[in-house]
Amino acid sequence: MITIDRRSFLARTAAGTLATSFAANFPEPQRPQSRDTLLEPAFRPLPLGSIRPLRWLERQLRIQADGLSGHLDEFWPDVAESKWFGGTAEGWERAPYWLDGVVALAWTLNDKRLQEKVARHVEYIISHQRPDGWFGPYPVDAVKMHYDLWAVLLANKMLVQYHEATGDERVLRAVEASLRAMYNGLDRTPLFEWGQYRWFEGLVSVFYLYEKTREPWLLELGRKLRAQGFDYREFYKHEDITVPTPRRGLWKLQKHVVNAGMSVKAYALAWRLDHDEADRRVPAEMIDTLDRYHGQATGMFTGDECLAGKNPIQGTELCSVVEFLFSLETLCSVLGNPAFGDRLERVAFNALPATFTSDMWAHQYDQQVNQVQCTINPDAMWTDNGPESNLFGLEPNYGCCTSNMHQGWPKFAAHLWMRTPDEGIAAVAYAPSTAGFQAHGTQVTVALETDYPFRETLKLTVKSAKPARFPLMLRVPAWADGATVRVAGAAAEGMKPGAFHRLDREWNGAVEVGIRFPMKAKISVRYNEAVTVERGPLAYSLKLGENWTRVNADKPHRELPHGDFEVRPSTPWNYGLALDHRNPAAGIRFEERPVGEKPFSPEGAGMTATVRGAKLPGWKLVHGWAGEVPPGPQESSEPLEELTLIPYGCTRIRVTEFPRLKTKT
Numbered sequence: 001m002i003t004i005d006r007r008s009f010l011a012r013t014a015a016g017t018l019a020t021s022f023a024a025n026f027p028e029p030q031r032p033q034s035r036d037t038l039l040e041p042a043f044r045p046l047p048l049g050s051i052r053p054l055r056w057l058e059r060q061l062r063i064q065a066d067g068l069s070g071h072l073d074e075f076w077p078d079v080a081e082s083k084w085f086g087g088t089a090e091g092w093e094r095a096p097y098w099l100d101g102v103v104a105l106a107w108t109l110n111d112k113r114l115q116e117k118v119a120r121h122v123e124y125i126i127s128h129q130r131p132d133g134w135f136g137p138y139p140v141d142a143v144k145m146h147y148d149l150w151a152v153l154l155a156n157k158m159l160v161q162y163h164e165a166t167g168d169e170r171v172l173r174a175v176e177a178s179l180r181a182m183y184n185g186l187d188r189t190p191l192f193e194w195g196q197y198r199w200f201e202g203l204v205s206v207f208y209l210y211e212k213t214r215e216p217w218l219l220e221l222g223r224k225l226r227a228q229g230f231d232y233r234e235f236y237k238h239e240d241i242t243v244p245t246p247r248r249g250l251w252k253l254q255k256h257v258v259n260a261g262m263s264v265k266a267y268a269l270a271w272r273l274d275h276d277e278a279d280r281r282v283p284a285e286m287i288d289t290l291d292r293y294h295g296q297a298t299g300m301f302t303g304d305e306c307l308a309g310k311n312p313i314q315g316t317e318l319c320s321v322v323e324f325l326f327s328l329e330t331l332c333s334v335l336g337n338p339a340f341g342d343r344l345e346r347v348a349f350n351a352l353p354a355t356f357t358s359d360m361w362a363h364q365y366d367q368q369v370n371q372v373q374c375t376i377n378p379d380a381m382w383t384d385n386g387p388e389s390n391l392f393g394l395e396p397n398y399g400c401c402t403s404n405m406h407q408g409w410p411k412f413a414a415h416l417w418m419r420t421p422d423e424g425i426a427a428v429a430y431a432p433s434t435a436g437f438q439a440h441g442t443q444v445t446v447a448l449e450t451d452y453p454f455r456e457t458l459k460l461t462v463k464s465a466k467p468a469r470f471p472l473m474l475r476v477p478a479w480a481d482g483a484t485v486r487v488a489g490a491a492a493e494g495m496k497p498g499a500f501h502r503l504d505r506e507w508n509g510a511v512e513v514g515i516r517f518p519m520k521a522k523i524s525v526r527y528n529e530a531v532t533v534e535r536g537p538l539a540y541s542l543k544l545g546e547n548w549t550r551v552n553a554d555k556p557h558r559e560l561p562h563g564d565f566e567v568r569p570s571t572p573w574n575y576g577l578a579l580d581h582r583n584p585a586a587g588i589r590f591e592e593r594p595v596g597e598k599p600f601s602p603e604g605a606g607m608t609a610t611v612r613g614a615k616l617p618g619w620k621l622v623h624g625w626a627g628e629v630p631p632g633p634q635e636s637s638e639p640l641e642e643l644t645l646i647p648y649g650c651t652r653i654r655v656t657e658f659p660r661l662k663t664k665t
């Protein structure tokens with residue numbers, strides 16, 4: 001028997017995957033000179049408010065603003081009466097979480113009502129900052145009264161966004177005073193618990209202020225945070241990260257799924273600070289390990305609420321979805337690797353919308369890839385979450401997601417386009433949007449009109465007021481074999497998948513750029529050899545009839561429209577798929593539908609797939625959930641039926657990982 005040292009095994013397998021999935025054609029880092037500065041990111045995000053949504057993305061953000069996001073502070077005590085706003089309720093992460101998403105929402109949508117609301121709350125926070133620099137909820141004697149600094153890291157991350165959107169200098173001064181208090185206080189009251197495991201979130205505001213002031217103490221503060229923080233680099237070298245958390249046990253901060261989603265960006269940020277090339281490789285290695293041992297068809301990894309393995313009945317917490325999205329946006333910016341853009345779209349178009357009702361008034365704590373019913377369930381097979389974790393509701397299981405869910409869509413919209421170091425613009429992810437920027441002093445607008453990801457064509461118009469030379473960099477998804485671009489009616493030009501395609505030319509007036517990313521059906525083989533149908537960035541799931549039942553109506557704050565709901569299937573779900581084993585994608589037929597007013601709803605699905613399958617009577621509910629996917633190819637004597645699949649993001653209950661039927665000979 002050959003024994004392989006686990007550490008070198010993980011390092012080698014990660015490196016092997018990187019060679020294929022992370023293409024070489026992306027911007028090389030600039031290498032400065034001394035550690036007395038920050039290394040330059042590959043791309044810089046545009047200032048908040050420069051990117052505006054169009055078409056389905058605009059509708060989606062409007063739905064969000066008209067749903068829980070735009071109203072949470074009006075009735076939910078942990079925000080409405082937060083200690084951050086002078087109340088007596090929770091005074092830690094919840095109000096800053098809500099603001100962190102709603103600042104981005106208000107300025108991306110240019111919603112004046114929401115902007116005024118946010119401004120009032122921010123005004124309260126900065127006008128109640130203490131002379132010593134700590135914000136209101138921080139205890140006067142923090143040595144005796146422990147206060148987990150995670151909330152302060154989060155509040156500053158929110159405030160720098162607000163400063164970017166408004167230019168309010170007082171807010172920047174408030175951040176500076178807060179970071180000074182932290183710089184002076186960290187030795188006396190070091191990071192512990194959540195702050196210790198989320199130390200890198202502090203780098204967001206530290207870097208923002210450093211780039212405005214060039215004060216060297218800020219870099220020292222960043223290094224102090226890293227030194228006191230948890231060492232994920234070391235943790236990922238050991239076996240524990242690969243092991244699913246057992247049911248009802250071994251809850252660990254280092255395997256907490258939200259920390260996992262957040263921490264994948266840690267070493268990209270740390271690379272800018274410490275100039276250690278080894279740090280640059282860590283984010284891709286971390287994602288690769290999470291995929292290998294806990295990965296799901298949605299681009300997420302399980303965690304309910306610690307990492308839970310590849311079984312599609314384990315869940316993923318909403319907080320981890322929105323945090324992983326923000327991490328991927330950061331990775332696109334710092335490292336400029338197109339593979340992170342592919343992943344960003346996959347999570348944003350699948351895992352994010354699926355875990356909300358289509359009006360965005362209710363959400364789940366945990367979503368499952370095979371989720372055939374969502375009920376109050378004491379027998380649930382979560383590793384350690386409670387019976388209500390997959391209900392759609394106001395605060396199922398725990399209120400963190402209620403306050404943190406808001407950042408998903410607006411930050412995705414705000415990171416679609418980024419600046420290149422040479423005055424150009426990069427399309428990092430695709431959704432209908434416009435962006436404005438200056439190239440060599442000339443005002444330029446890009447407008448992307450498309451129903452992507454439900455369609456494979458994208459029409460981009462670049463408008464320049466005067467002639468201006470700058471590069472337009474288009475991310476070509478790794479799945480887009482045969483991708484083409486056509487500039488100003490010229491012949492179509494091929495583009496290499498898994499790379500940025502650079503169009504460097506003089507732009508003048510309105511120039512149309514036609515893009516096509518051919519989407520082919522693909523079958524991926526997953527847990528227990530179950531199969532998932534994919535096309536482009538979307539995974540497809542069985543469309544089920546839904547029975548919705550209102551529950552918990554007597555609990556506080558559950559007045560409609562913010563009630564709690566169970567969902568049960570009204571049609572059968574236990575099918576295996578009949579696929580041609582030589583060419584499994586051949587038997588699947590895709591059909592365009594209009595993209596609905598609610599783009600991520602069963603009735604609004606912009607694309608459907610038809611596939612043949614037969615019932616598997618032995619595959620049943622267990623503990624009120626879809627049972628374990630039967631392993632390997634299955635026999636069925638039931639008749640074949642035509643089944644309709646719709647994008648995962650459009651479903652609320654679903655089967656996504658199907659057993660394959662044995663081919664009859």
Ligand SMILES: [Zn+2]
Nearest residue numbers: 317319400401
């Ligand atoms: Zn949460």
